[in-house]
Amino acid sequence: MTFSLAIVGRPNVGKSTLFNRLVGKKLALVDDRPGVTRDRREGEARLGDLSFRIVDTAGLEEADAASLEGRMRAQTEAAIGHADAILFMIDARIGLTPTDRAFADLVRKCGKPVILVANKSEGRGGEAGALEAFGLGLGDPVPLSAEHGEGLSDLYDAICDALPEQTRPPEDEEEADDDAQAGDADAADDKPKRPIKVAVLGRPNAGKSTLINRLLGEDRLLTGPEAGITRDSISVEVTYAGVKLEVFDTAGLRKRARIEDKLEKLSAADALRAMKFAEVVVLLVDATHPFEEQDLRIADLVAREGRAIVIGYNKADLVPRGGLAARLREEADHLLPQVKGMPIVPVSGLMGHGLDKLVAAIAATHKVWNKRIATNPLNRFLQQVTDSHPPPAVSGRRVKLRYITQPKARPPSFVLFCSRADAVPESYIRYLTNGLRESFDLPGVPIRLTLREKDNPYAD
Known part of the structure; x- marks a missing residue:
């Protein structure tokens, strides 16, 4: 059963660093200055055998509702309202601040399970702050280091204790797997399109x-x-x-x-x-x-x-x-x-x-x-454009355009086989590209046209 966690706390305690650690990618911007995160960002996180939705939020600040900081706080409160549990984070090296205590009361009133995380607890510098976190009355703090990945096993245990129903493994995994395979077979034909x-x-x-x-x-x-x-x-x-x-x-x-x-x-x-x-x-x-x-x-x-x-x-x-x-x-x-x-x-x-x-x-x-064009109409197009406007001769020698094909789309990409590819002027390549766009209705997408020469068997 899936669930969601929201990471909250005052600015610059390491919320985005923990988010990136749990997601496994550097999705959220991280910097030493406070207030980097403004919008709430969601991602799919993994911790051991747990898979869940994680939400990174802006730092909680006391501010007027109409100000930028006030609107950021409203976004954070919305994330708290949608989450199943809250990861309330403090900075163990700084210890508790009046802001931490004020927002601990806010989190306590939401009526959802709260996991207290004392970040930056690596080494001796964070021991005092981690012990001081007991004073918030939010349960035992979980000491960890989001930057170095320490203490994640303790966080795993804390999540399982806070959400026992959502983190409990299925009673009969084999039956669940059989049901899942049967459901996949039924839904194979009805698979929704990717956005x-x-x-x-x-x-x-x-x-x-x-x-x-x-x-x-x-x-x-x-x-x-x-x-x-x-x-x-x-x-x-x-x-x-x-x-x-x-x-x-x-x-x-x-x-x-x-x-x-x-x-x-x-x-x-x-x-x-x-x-x-x-x-x-x-x-x-x-x-x-x-x-x-x-x-x-x-x-x-x-x-x-x-x-x-x-x-x-x-x-x-x-x-x-x-x-x-x-x-x-x-x-x-x-x-x-x-x-x-x-x-x-x-x-x-x-x-x-x-x-x-x-x-x-x-x-x-x-x-x-994503459009693909068959080779036959492409070569009919090539015959028509070369008949009406053949490529210019270079140094008295004619350039032969042999055939054209489309090896891939996304964007539409074409390969034109010809003699003396380096001698075809850029203006003529633009002429062919514009002709492709008009003849095959390709508006609003870039068109790739590559010239390629066949190997000459008598070159040696």
Whole structure:
């Protein structure tokens, strides 16, 4: 039986480090300064034979509800409300603080099992703080070191004691395995489709988190008028209009020359990593300042990475409608020819306008990104384009284009076998690429076209 745990505590006690340790990956950003984590992040954790859902939360702070810290605290309280048990963490090297005592009362009132964790207990420096934790009245503290992986066996025992029903092994494992195999056989034909992985990229304060919250129908991600609120790339699953999506909210990307803070560099690297694992990228553009240089840089980066792209111009309700869509389409095709024909959808994350069209564009572009074309129509296409516009002769010798095939999709990738591949000019390669895009309806995705020569048996 699965269960969920929420890690809570004041800032900089090591919650994200323990989260990464239990998940087995460096998913959450970690830094020495307090307050790095803002949104709550979920992951699948393993500890011994236990598999469970773990939630990393922002540090609990006393603050006004309307402030950024107050909104972070509301996210943490929401995580406490959904969890089966709470991992309340303190810093054993610093010992108990008034903040720890105040939030221990908050955790105690939630009415859920609480596991008290004294982190940074390695060596003699943490012994006094671990003993002092008895004064919170939350039971015996579990001394551990999330950084070095010490004390995890004690944490395993504490979780089993706190949640005996959820952690109890099945009474008859063989029967459970037989039932599971039978269920797998029945469900093999009815297996649900994997959700489309979507990364939402854009400049700071473009409205990425607000848009995803509107898709979810709840305030799952931290939002506000301040730029740069999002730091971690948070993934959430959502089904909208029958389309399953796994959406990654990312930090705003600024010009590299303007990034000086180490934490912003980590956030930007995390956003780019989310883009590399995505299948479709939604480039969210501020409609009040469309297509600035940074937007074009991000789009070019997405195209070079080989991801399908959809442009959503957010805050469309703040600008007059007259001719904006046509102007953006013309600018996009002119400035981004490598992904010509990409969908451009007007949306308003705050008001919820245009979300159905955005999701439909994501599904359609994902289908194009996975498209495969048979070899016969490809070679008929090659015959037609070479008849109407043959490749130019180089040094008095004609370049022969023999045949073309598509070895893989995601994105659509083609191999053209020819003579003297290095002599084909770049302009002619662009001509063939644009012809492929128009003839086989491949808008909004990068197209890979590789020239390859056959080995000459008489070369020696």
